[in-house]
Amino acid sequence: MTDRLPEDKRARIVSAIAGGWVADAASLGLHWLYNSARITDVGGEAPEFLPPRAEYFEGVFGYFAHEGKTPGDVSHYGAATKVLTDSLLANQGTLNIRDYQRRFANCFGPGGAWQGFIDNPTRGTLNNLIATEQRAIERAFSSIHTELTDEQKRILVQKVLPYTRRLTGDQLAAPVRKAINLTYQDARIQDAGVFLAETIDQNLQPESGADDKQLPAVSKLPPLVACYLGQSDLMTHVDAAVRVTNNNDEAVGWARCAARLLERLFLGIPPAQAIEAAMELAPAPQNLSTAISDSRLNPIQAGDTFGRTCYLHEAMPVCFHIISQAPTFADAIRANIHCGGDSCGRAWLIGPAMAAIHGVGSEKGIPLSWLARVTDGADRFAELEALV
Incomplete structure (x- = not known):
């Protein structure tokens, strides 16, 4: 945790993570529009916080992914960062992989809070979690000696899954048994259900991510770096968190590079030195x-x-x-949007980095008016203050 840091560093970190939210929201309107000329035509020199509209993408290459979103909303990158932030808050600033996995599935899976685009790493991660769950179910039933009908097995799975997707360890047995008791009072069937729940729980794999080397590996890092700032095991936790969604060695390598950059900037190291330190961990430092x-x-x-x-x-x-x-936060975010393509994904490294360097409200920092435009910004920024 960062409670050992002086107040000025704590303020820098809060500002930095807020910069990710602002940069993501500012970029959403033109996200995945690859034609820079069209971006300039639509947004001019200040293309931030435009409403997402399909008409921007007509006749040029791009992918309109954010129908229904409004100015100030964040992309799926922001939603995923919030999942990890919520998990860190719930676990007193420590990374709990199972809690993170469960929150991720509950956010992006069926019936989850997220409404919007689902990227390939997220889809692959959800598929892997479901496949692991199914293998555990089959393993459990192969070890249960109580004779169960196919209908009883189906009902036990239906009873158990809502709990294994939210609880773990000693939390499972009592509620699972009570749920099964509503339908089956036979203690043997209840025991089988508890065993099923425990088997699913014990067989969850920490490396649940897709074999993917895209930006979701990096975009969630700011709150994690804040919690393990300056600690020797930072990279161990970076590796673990990344492999929840991106189980790929190159993705982990780039995440280490990004985490080193953010760590140095969060600590107040000059940008040139922070960049040099980060490049030492990059898979392709020459680029x-x-x-x-x-x-x-x-x-x-x-x-x-x-x-x-x-x-x-x-x-x-x-x-x-x-x-x-870029000389200022605003210049950096506008440059990122003008570049085109995956501006929202890049925003979660550019925004925190520039906000760590320049802060909030100064001539070069995050404009206060931009902070005010983030949807549910008061809640998001209060969470950052609680985390740091």
Whole structure:
């Protein structure tokens, strides 16, 4: 936790994570529009907080993913970051993988709180969690000696799953038994149901993520870095959190690079030194070196050179270029939007980095008016204050 830090550092961290929310919301209207000329036509020099509209994408390459969203809303990246934030808050600032997995599935799965686009890593993670659950069910029934009919097995699964998806360990037995007792008073059937619940619980795999190296591996990191700031096991927890959604070695490598950058900036290390330290952990440091070597901010050229899609080997050089060259938070976010492509995904590294450097409300920091435009911003920022 960060309770050992001086107040100025705590304020920097709160501002930094808030920068992610602001940058994501600011980028949503033109997210996944790949034509920079169209972005300029639509948004001019200030393309932030535009309403998501399908008409922006007509006749040019892009993907309109956010129908129904309004200015100030965040993307699925923000929703996923909130899931991890909620889990960290519920566990006193420590990473609890099972709690994180359950909250992730309950948010993005059927009946969950999230309404909107589901990306490939999220879909793959949900599929993996369900497949692991199904294997555990089969394993449990193969070990249960009580004779059960197919109908009894189906009902036991129906009774058990709502609890295994929200509870763990010693929390399971009593409510599961009570739920089964509503239908079956036979103690043997209840015992079988408790065994089924415990087997599912014990067989959850911590590395539940899709084999994927896209931006969801990195976008959730700001609250996690805040909780383990300056601690020797930061990267261990980064690895574990990333593999919940992105079980891929290259994704973990880029996440370590991003976490190092955020950690250094959260601690107040000068940007050039923070970038240098982060590059030491990058899977492709030569690309980052090229990205930061420009003498001026040119996000469109960076997109042309490295790519604009969700893949980390394209996005990370663009992020480093903007962070190293943009003079203010607003300039960085506008540059990110003008670059095009996965601007919301990149926003969760660019926004926190620039806010850590420049703060809130100053000439170079997050504009106060932008903070006020984030949907449910008061609640989101109160959560950040509680976390830090």
